[in-house]
Structures are given as structure tokens and as C-alpha cells.
Amino acid sequence: MRLGRMIQAVDAHAAGEPGRVIVGGVLDVPGSTMLEKARHLEAHGDALRRLMLREPRGYPAANCNVILPPTRPEADAGFVIMEHVEYPGMSGTNTICTVTVLLETGIVPMREPVTELTLEAPAGLIRVRAACTGGKVTSVTFRNVPAFAVHLDRKIEVPRLGTLAVDVAWGGMFYVIADARALGLALTPDEGRDIVRVTEMIKAAAREQVPVTHPEQPAFTGPTIGQLSGPPSRSDADMKNVVTVSTGTLGVIDRSPCGTGTCARMATLHARGTLGLDQDFRHEGILGTIFTGRLVEETTVGPYRAVVPTLSGQGWITGFATYVVDPSDPFPEGFTVGDIW
Numbered sequence: 001m002r003l004g005r006m007i008q009a010v011d012a013h014a015a016g017e018p019g020r021v022i023v024g025g026v027l028d029v030p031g032s033t034m035l036e037k038a039r040h041l042e043a044h045g046d047a048l049r050r051l052m053l054r055e056p057r058g059y060p061a062a063n064c065n066v067i068l069p070p071t072r073p074e075a076d077a078g079f080v081i082m083e084h085v086e087y088p089g090m091s092g093t094n095t096i097c098t099v100t101v102l103l104e105t106g107i108v109p110m111r112e113p114v115t116e117l118t119l120e121a122p123a124g125l126i127r128v129r130a131a132c133t134g135g136k137v138t139s140v141t142f143r144n145v146p147a148f149a150v151h152l153d154r155k156i157e158v159p160r161l162g163t164l165a166v167d168v169a170w171g172g173m174f175y176v177i178a179d180a181r182a183l184g185l186a187l188t189p190d191e192g193r194d195i196v197r198v199t200e201m202i203k204a205a206a207r208e209q210v211p212v213t214h215p216e217q218p219a220f221t222g223p224t225i226g227q228l229s230g231p232p233s234r235s236d237a238d239m240k241n242v243v244t245v246s247t248g249t250l251g252v253i254d255r256s257p258c259g260t261g262t263c264a265r266m267a268t269l270h271a272r273g274t275l276g277l278d279q280d281f282r283h284e285g286i287l288g289t290i291f292t293g294r295l296v297e298e299t300t301v302g303p304y305r306a307v308v309p310t311l312s313g314q315g316w317i318t319g320f321a322t323y324v325v326d327p328s329d330p331f332p333e334g335f336t337v338g339d340i341w
Contacts, residue, residue, distance in 0.1 A: 004332065005325040007052070009064075010105060012097040014140075014315040015289035016255035019097030020052060020064045021079075023107065029080070033071050035122040035219065038080045038087040041066070047333050049082040054334025057323050060084065060252040060341055061245075063091070065098050067107070075120035076108050084247040089123030089145070089220050090172025092259010092291065092311050096140045099128055100315035103137050110135065121145075123172055123217070141312040144260070146299050147171040147267035148306035150212050158205040166202065168210055170301075171264030171309070174222025176206035180230035180242070187230050187242045189286055196251045199226035199244035215302025226251075227261045237284035241265060247341050256313070257285035262293045263309040270295055270307050277307075 008024030029045065031037035041048065051057060052064045063083055070078040081087060081094045088094075098119065102108040108117055112132045119126045123145045131139040151168040158164050167177040180187050183198055203226035214220040225245060232240045243254040243261045254261070262283040269275035281293040290313075297308040325332050 002327060003324045004327045007323045009052070009321050009323060010101045010317055011319040011321060012100055012315050012317045014093040014096035014100075014256055015285060015291060015313050016287045017093040018062055018255070019094045019315070020062060021098050021101040022052070022064065022066045023101065023105065026066050026068070028069055029066075031071070034068070034078045034080065034120045035089070035217070037068060037078070038122040039219065041080060041082070042087050050333040051325065052323065053082065053084055054336055056331070057334060060247045060250070061255065063094055065094050067098065067102070070120040072120050072125060074118055075125060076117040077102060078120040080122060083245060086224055087122065088173050088260070089217065090121050090126070090260055092142075092144070092172070092262065092313065093254070093256050095119065095121070095126060095128070095142055095259065096313050096315040099130055099140045099142075100137045100317060103130055103132065104135065104317055123220075137315065139312055139314050141310055143296070144263050144309045144311060145172055146301050146306040147263040147309050148301050148304040149268045149271040150304065151210055152268060152271060154210055156202075156205050156209045158201055161198070161201060164202065166206060167268045168206065168212055168223055169264035169267045170214060171262070171267060172260035173225050174212050174214075174220065175225050175227050175243075175261055175264040176203055176210075176223040177227045177229055177265060177268060178202050180228040183228070185228060185230070187228060187240050187286060192253055195228060195242050196244050196253060199228055200246065200251045202226050203244070203246070215304070225261070227258070227265065229265060232284045234284055234288060234290070237282045237290060239265070240284040242286045248336060250341055253286060255285065255287055257283045257289060257291040259291060259311050259313065262291050262311060266293050266295055266309055267307055271305065
């Protein structure tokens with residue numbers, strides 16, 4: 001059999017959110033920084049993202065990461081994050097999945113009880129501490145890029161919902177955050193369709209009415225992702241959230257408590273004076289899983305007061321696969337159908 005392409009990947013999930021990690025079949029991508037490599041893929045190699053995330057090899061909730069040689073000497077590895085409608089600068093669940101795969105497969109040597117490593121993401125260098133026992137990564141804690149609030153309680157007009165007060169914040173992506181209680185939602189799995197519909201409406205309105213650009217990395221604009229926030233279901237959690245990731249015309253719920261979404265939420269809480277430095281913030285997701293965030297430093301990003309967050313969670317490998325493209329395949333870059341996309 002003659003194949004047009006062969007890609008080796010390790011499938012994993014972090015707190016329920018899937019994150020496929022490409023470990024073979026992509027040698028490198030042009031670019032002097034990881035951000036330039038991401039932009040090159042977006043402009044010239046987007047077929048890889050479509051191939052891995054669309055049917056029949058992918059599905060709406062899928063994410064994918066490409067491990068690449070780093071461009072910074074202090075980094076152990078680089079990675080580019082690919083989602084259905086964008087190449088994010090940073091992602092918590094994808095970082096946790098990538099670290100888990102790098103260490104548990106031996107691509108980066110594991111040292112017990114703690115392995116320290118540095119990843120180069122498109123948004124910058126990510127310092128990581130991974131707790132390891134018996135060859136297993138039991139916890140991943142990473143120091144994220146600075147997070148900051150752009151708008152607090154900003155009023156926007158959302159068709160069919162009326163006037164809503166929202167926050168807009170950066171945690172590695174630009175989030176628009178709304179109060180779930182004001183929308184009559186408890187953030188439970190049975191509300192999934194309503195959560196997605198409402199969040200996509202809010203995000204569309206926010207992009208039109210409160211567009212934002214990162215002051216130091218203007219390639220990142222938004223808001224590109226929406227978050228509904230509410231009280232926790234678990235007694236050991238501080239808050240609960242559900243993030244909806246766009247897939248094109250529809251959206252899909254992040255199964256985890258969302259890493260960059262947690263960092264963005266902590267930035268808004270700090271800006272309000274309700275979350276201090278060196279204080280654990282346990283954030284619950286729709287499945288009842290927890291990410292633990294902590295603000296460790298105050299800083300500035302352009303004109304904004306910012307905070308440096310850390311985030312802790314765990315990932316699990318779920319499978320090893322070789323994906324191929326037959327030259328006669330009528331769908332070499334996959335497809336989408338409106339029933340689930």
C-alpha cells in the first residue's frame with residue numbers, strides 16, 4: 001500500500017478534555033519562534049490541523065498538539081496547539097497532555113519524584129514541575145504567561161438575551177466571561193445544548209462590541225472563547241465554570257475546568273480584590289473535575305495590571321495511533337457535517 005502521509009500520535013486527556021499529541025511525522029516547521037511556527041502552519045500547513053481534528057480522524061471536542069524543536073535554548077521542547085477554529089497561544093489542558101506524553105513516553109527524561117522542564121508555546125516559555133511516581137505523571141503544575149483583565153462588568157447587548165454584564169480577560173487566550181446564574185444555568189451536563197448556544201451568542205456579541213488585542217503580541221485578538229461562571233457543585237471547590245470552544249458554526253464544551261480559562265478567571269477575581277496572591281483557587285468543571293490555580297506574582301502587560309498564575313492538574317494517556325492518508329481517499333483533510341459540527 002502506498003501512503004501519502006503517516007503521522008504518529010499519542011492520545012491523552014486532562015481532567016476529561018482530550019488532547020492528541022503528534023510525536024512523529026512532522027519534523028519541523030519554518031519560523032524563528034514558536035509563534036512564527038504556529039502562524040506558518042496556519043497559513044501554509046493548515047491541512048494538518050484539518051486532517052487530525054475533523055472526521056473521520058477527529059471530532060468536535062478534539063484538540064491536537066505538534067511537538068517541535070524549540071527555538072529558545074532554555075526550552076526542552078516546543079509545541080504548537082491546534083483547535084478547530086484557531087491556533088491558541090497557550091492552553092492548560094494541552095500543556096498537561098503534552099507534558100504527560102513527553103515524560104511517560106521518554107521523549108524527555110523523567111526524574112522522580114519531580115521533573116522540571118520548560119516548554120516553548122506560541123505565547124512564550126512555560127515552566128513546568130511534574131510530580132512523578134513509578135513512571136507515571138501524577139500532577140503537572142505550570143507557570144503560565146501573565147493573565148490580565150481588560151473589562152470588568154462591561155455591558156453588551158446580546159440578541160434574544162438582552163443586556164448582559166461580562167468580563168473580558170486574557171489567560172493565554174481572550175475570554176468573555178458571563179454569570180451563569182443570570183442566565184438561569186446551573187452548569188450541569190444535561191444543560192449542555194443550552195450552555196453551548198448561549199455562550200456562542202455571547203461570544204459573537206462580545207467580538208463585535210468589545211474587540212481586544214494583546215498589547216505585546218498583536219497576533220492574538222478576541223474574545224475567541226466564552227466562559228460561564230457560577231457557584232461550585234463540590235464542597236471542596238471555590239467556583240465552577242464551563243467553557244465553550246467554537247468548532248465553526250457551532251461550539252463544544254471543554255470537558256475540563258479549562259486551564260487558560262481558570263487563569264483568566266483568577267485575573268478578574270484579583271482585579272476585583274477577591275483573590276490574593278499565594279492563595280489556592282480550586283476551579284470545578286462540568287464533569288466535577290478540579291484544576292487548582294494560584295497567583296504568584298503581580299506584573300504589567302502593556303497598560304494592564306496583570307498577574308502570573310500557576311495551574312495544576314493531571315493527564316492520562318488513552319492510546320497510541322498511527323494516522324495515515326491514502327492517496328485515493330476522497331477526504332484527505334477530513335470533513336464536517338452539520339449534525340454535530
